[in-house]
Amino acid sequence: MKSKLIxxxxxxxxxxxxxxxxxxxxxxxxxxxxxxxxxxxGMIQDDNARMEYETKFVEALxxxxxxxxxxxxxxxxxxxxSERSEEELEEVEQQLLDKGxxxxxxxxxxxxxxxxxxxxxxxxVDKMFMRFTNDYLEHQEIxxxxxxxxxxxxxxxETSLYCICVGKEIELIWRGEVDVTEPANVNKAIDSxxxxxxxxxxxxxxxxxxxxx
Numbered sequence: 001m002k003s004k005l006i007x008x009x010x011x012x013x014x015x016x017x018x019x020x021x022x023x024x025x026x027x028x029x030x031x032x033x034x035x036x037x038x039x040x041x042g043m044i045q046d047d048n049a050r051m052e053y054e055t056k057f058v059e060a061l062x063x064x065x066x067x068x069x070x071x072x073x074x075x076x077x078x079x080x081x082s083e084r085s086e087e088e089l090e091e092v093e094q095q096l097l098d099k100g101x102x103x104x105x106x107x108x109x110x111x112x113x114x115x116x117x118x119x120x121x122x123x124x125v126d127k128m129f130m131r132f133t134n135d136y137l138e139h140q141e142i143x144x145x146x147x148x149x150x151x152x153x154x155x156x157x158e159t160s161l162y163c164i165c166v167g168k169e170i171e172l173i174w175r176g177e178v179d180v181t182e183p184a185n186v187n188k189a190i191d192s193x194x195x196x197x198x199x200x201x202x203x204x205x206x207x208x209x210x211x212x213x
Contacts, residue, residue, distance in 0.1 A: 019192045022156075022177045024200055032205045033163070033173050035103035039096060041071040043108040043142045053190050057105065060194055064208055069101075080143040089133040096164055103173070103207075104132050104162040108139050109155050130172045132162040155180040159197050161206060174206045 040057045044050040054070035061068035075092075096104070161174040176197050180189065202208035 018179070018181045019189060019196060020179045021196055021200055022179050024174070024176045024204065026174050026204050026206065027172060030173055030206075033161075033207060035066055035161075035163075035207050037067045037069070037099075037101045038103045038105055038207075039069055039071055039074060039101050041104060041106045043106070043136075043139060045143055045146070047072075049186060049190075052186060053107070053194075056190055057107075057194055060198055061105075061207070066207060068105075080140075082144060083140060084136075086133060086137060089136055093133065093164065097166065102164050104164065105159065106132060106135060106162060107157060107159040108135075108142055109157045110139070110142075132160075135160060135162075157193070161201070174201060174204065176200050 038061055040054045040061070042050045042053040042057075044053065051070075051072060054072060058068040058070055157178045157180060159176050159178070160172060163171055163173050165171065178193060178196060180193070198208045
């Protein structure tokens with residue numbers, strides 16, 4: 001039973017009794033941000049959940065006229081099965097630039113029961129993981145460590161949008177943090193999560209737009 005719950009709860013993206021937007025952060029130097037080719041990355045151990053999430057977020061982006069690609073269609077199968085170095089991630093960044101990508105939408109799940117630690121983490125957003133490479137390196141064990149979720153019964157997720165800017169380091173444009181509790185139904189939770197995140201991004205003029213704008 002425990003292993004089943006862990007498998008289901010791999011990703012915020014599991015159906016739940018509560019999917020709640022906790023906080024957002026937007027780069028103060030950015031007023032509007034449009035992207036034309038986005039890589040959607042769901043850092044999730046469960047391949048089926050990852051496929052479902054990335055597929056649905058790609059569809060949401062394409063509805064906005066944005067060309068989007070799932071990471072599982074770009075990364076080699078072996079890429080997410082073990083730890084990667086900073087040099088390897090920098091090669092990926094360069095490959096994305098060469099292929100014409102201008103943004104990465106990166107979602108990961110980190111569980112927490114400690115609200116004090118969580119709030120401190122939120123307060124540090126402006127000085128942590130301003131680059132996709134650093135964010136990936138810090139959390140990549142989510143892919144391959146089966147013990148990663150053992151102690152969590154509340155799932156905290158983060159979706160970060162990174163700009164791939166020619167001649168610059170990949171920088172953080174926007175981040176949303178969502179709490180998900182009591183995972184139960186995958187498809188409903190994925191839909192709820194994507195709706196919540198895209199609505200928030202639209203309200204802050206990041207890729208998605210409010211109706212009438």
